[in-house]
Amino acid sequence: MKPAFYKSPAYKKKQSTLIKSAWKNGAYNHLRKIEKRICARDKCGKSFLSIPSDPKKYCSRSCAIKVNNTQRKRNLKLDEEQLIKLYHHGFSSKEIAEELGFSENKINYWLKQFKIPKRSISNAIYLKHNPNGDPFSIKRNLTRRKTAFRIRLRNLLGRR
Numbered sequence: 001m002k003p004a005f006y007k008s009p010a011y012k013k014k015q016s017t018l019i020k021s022a023w024k025n026g027a028y029n030h031l032r033k034i035e036k037r038i039c040a041r042d043k044c045g046k047s048f049l050s051i052p053s054d055p056k057k058y059c060s061r062s063c064a065i066k067v068n069n070t071q072r073k074r075n076l077k078l079d080e081e082q083l084i085k086l087y088h089h090g091f092s093s094k095e096i097a098e099e100l101g102f103s104e105n106k107i108n109y110w111l112k113q114f115k116i117p118k119r120s121i122s123n124a125i126y127l128k129h130n131p132n133g134d135p136f137s138i139k140r141n142l143t144r145r146k147t148a149f150r151i152r153l154r155n156l157l158g159r160r
């Protein structure tokens with residue numbers, strides 16, 4: 001017969017803690033069942049290793065996002081026309097980003113996705129057309145130009 005302490009809650013708890021940490025430390029790795037799964041995203045087809053208790057379906061976070069979070073992409077896609085229109089009207093990615101409420105990186109990313117060739121920044125264009133302007137007048141003109149830009153941009157977007 002087993003000694004009584006085997007049944008005591010304190011003993012059981014201690015054993016459970018020890019065994020759990022042993023699993024964590026890899027002492028029982030040879031007992032783990034590792035299975036090979038194929039990524040559930042149709043176009044991916046990569047395989048990855050997983051344990052049976054892990055509900056993982058996709059090979060990577062990026063695959064999971066592509067399947068589960070299509071909304072974000074779709075919302076931005078709606079703005080493709082708008083984005084192209086603004087960009088061809090001479091607005092910089094920074095100005096578009098500010099107006100549409102996205103980061104400049106994101107706008108640059110989408111310009112690239114839509115294969116819109118990247119211009120140099122608006123300041124550079126301005127300076128190119130005004131090589132003899134003194135720095136102070138350039139700064140003043142840029143501020144004025146920026147205000148005019150915003151008004152044009154708002155008109156293009158149909159905003160007030």
Ligand SMILES: [Zn+2]
Pocket residue numbers: 039040041044045046058059060063
């Ligand atoms: Zn995948």
